[in-house]
Amino acid sequence: MTTDTPKTIDDALLAFCARISPATPEFVEVVPGDEARVAYCFSNSAEQVARAGGEIAYGWAIWRWPGRYFEAEHHAIWRSPDGTLRDVTPMLYGQTRILFLSDPGAVFDPERYRPNILGAEPGNAVAEDYVALADARSAILNAYGEPGVDHAITPADQARLDAITPRWMALYAELERG
Structure with a gap:
């Protein structure tokens, strides 16, 4: 947690x-x-x-x-x-x-x-980047309805997610390291 x-x-x-x-x-x-x-x-x-x-x-x-x-x-x-x-x-x-x-x-x-x-804590640039990418991912995914419900994602949106996800995950790992 x-x-x-x-x-x-x-x-x-x-x-x-x-x-x-x-x-x-x-x-x-x-x-x-x-x-x-x-x-x-x-x-x-x-x-x-x-x-x-x-x-x-x-x-x-x-x-x-x-x-x-x-x-x-x-x-x-x-x-x-x-x-x-x-x-x-x-x-x-x-x-x-x-x-x-x-x-x-x-x-x-x-x-x-x-x-x-x-919302990022003030002064944490890594958190600001993470939140921005999390918001971008959410905007794409939420366009398909409620999370957890299986919806076919378009190839274009999947490509957008594929471009965002590695950086988003790397930022999360950096946040975990403190």
Whole structure:
């Protein structure tokens, strides 16, 4: 695992979040329900609303690879009837809290995939190059629909990916080395 819940909220993180939503990010406790499934935040939150009332809060889980980059992942959590925010989805790596950036306009629509948003840490040229190539790759792949769904890619787009991928992977390896 490279990205994780940020430890603190600093100016660089706030600047990244401001690109996505005017809301202030906040730490939210992860308290999954017994039937909740990893990676099913939208249905887990809807099921919690059906059981206990409240509403779904839409937005972004904010992750950070310290010194390298930030990542925003489209996410939903539960707002209890008293207004308390809880993430009812178990985390893949067992996190007990997340950083949540509210974005009421980011309502889940199964017909509209929202790709993760990356942002390089300030002053890290390797991360800036990596993020630029990751964005280019995503633009190509996301044109074919939701990731993980088998779609035939055109030879031209495959050639574009083939040109990007080696450099993108080399930059990632450089980021891993620190």
